[in-house]
Amino acid sequence: MSSPDGPYDDEDVAGGLFRYDYRAGTVEGDNTKLRRAMDLQLPVILLRKFASGSYVPIFPVYLIDDDRGRRQFVVAVDEALRFLHRPSELSEVERRYAERVTRHRLHQSMFRGMVVHAYEIRCAVCRLRHGELLDAAHITADSEETGLAVVSNGVSLCKIHHAAYDRNLMGISPDYRVAINRRLLDEVDGPMLRHGLQEMHGSTLVLPRSHRQHPDPARLDARYQAFLAS
Numbered sequence: 283m284s285s286p287d288g289p290y291d292d293e294d295v296a297g298g299l300f301r302y303d304y305r306a307g308t309v310e311g312d313n314t315k316l317r318r319a320m321d322l323q324l325p326v327i328l329l330r331k332f333a334s335g336s337y338v339p340i341f342p343v344y345l346i347d348d349d350r351g352r353r354q355f356v357v358a359v360d361e362a363l364r365f366l367h368r369p370s371e372l373s374e375v376e377r378r379y380a381e382r383v384t385r386h387r388l389h390q391s392m393f394r395g396m397v398v399h400a401y402e403i404r405c406a407v408c409r410l411r412h413g414e415l416l417d418a419a420h421i422t423a424d425s426e427e428t429g430l431a432v433v434s435n436g437v438s439l440c441k442i443h444h445a446a447y448d449r450n451l452m453g454i455s456p457d458y459r460v461a462i463n464r465r466l467l468d469e470v471d472g473p474m475l476r477h478g479l480q481e482m483h484g485s486t487l488v489l490p491r492s493h494r495q496h497p498d499p500a501r502l503d504a505r506y507q508a509f510l511a512s
């Protein structure tokens with residue numbers, strides 16, 4: 283279980299791999315169980331706290347080194363990092379690769395948790411309340427330099443609205459209005475098109491209670507211009 287000071291507290295990733303502090307005051311106790319999981323190469327679930335009483339599970343993760351000097355376990359948060367030769371002495375290339383993979387894995391999980399939580403586990407467009415059908419959609423793509431994994435760069439959307447938004451079949455204006463692609467509005471098809479998409483045209487986005495978690499209008503505008511041009 284880890285409780286970062288902030289969702290982007292990356293101190294624990296600085297060396298390339300996620301480091302988990304020993305339980306305070308002892309080298310045994312709970313640490314013995316983690317050490318055993320490392321010896322047996324058993325997968326572990328890492329729970330990252332993002333709000334009071336709310337955790338994001340990241341799994342499977344593996345303990346790949348026991349750094350007794352720094353009183354930390356070194357954790358591979360992705361299968362790709364499990365077989366690094368010497369986790370405590372990474373080469374420059376390995377370190378950069380590991381850091382990228384680790385940050386991505388931790389941030390994406392936290393991003394989803396924080397965004398879906400901010401919208402009270404609802405799709406911002408259709409209000410669907412099934413967490414397993416919800417995603418945290420990026421407004422500015424995470425592949426772009428400014429695509430930070432912050433709540434104001436996200437919208438909680440169900441799978442169909444997420445895909446429609448990513449493909450510019452649905453747009454969201456900077457004043458939080460939903461728009462559906464003109465060609466789709468003219469199509470005739472079954473209930474998903476009619477109720478799920480066409481009837482959302484002109485509706486208002488359901489927003490988080492907290493103002494500072496609202497989607498950033500400047501980011502929305504950039505995406506909306508791309509939607510209008512498509």
Ligand SMILES: [Zn+2]
Nearest residue numbers: 405408440443
């Ligand atoms: Zn939806």
